[in-house]
Amino acid sequence: MKKLTVTAVIILISGYASFAQKATTPKNVQDAFNKKFPSAKEVKWDKENAKEWEAEFEMNGKEYSANFTVDGKWQETEHAILKSEIPTPVKKT
Numbered sequence: 001m002k003k004l005t006v007t008a009v010i011i012l013i014s015g016y017a018s019f020a021q022k023a024t025t026p027k028n029v030q031d032a033f034n035k036k037f038p039s040a041k042e043v044k045w046d047k048e049n050a051k052e053w054e055a056e057f058e059m060n061g062k063e064y065s066a067n068f069t070v071d072g073k074w075q076e077t078e079h080a081i082l083k084s085e086i087p088t089p090v091k092k093t
Contacts, residue, residue: 029053032072040064 025045040057048054067075
């Protein structure tokens with residue numbers, strides 16, 4: 001029983017610590033994202049580094065990630081594709 005209690009306390013403390021460390025996504029970054037991806041759903045933000053934010057989201061039935069600088073400039077968008085979706089010229093190289 002003591003192990004269970006200690007484990008529960010550790011989980012609660014670590015959960016609180018990770019929640020407390022989450023930074024708030026700047027409004028200008030969120031606004032730039034919403035303008036570029038208006039149909040995005042289930043958006044989750046992470047601070048990539050001191051100068052960049054990453055949004056993971058769903059759009060048109062696919063999972064994407066997009067990176068924006070802290071001043072709201074779009075950097076890149078990524079999404080996985082099936083091997084069968086690779087264009088023929090790419091397969092040939």
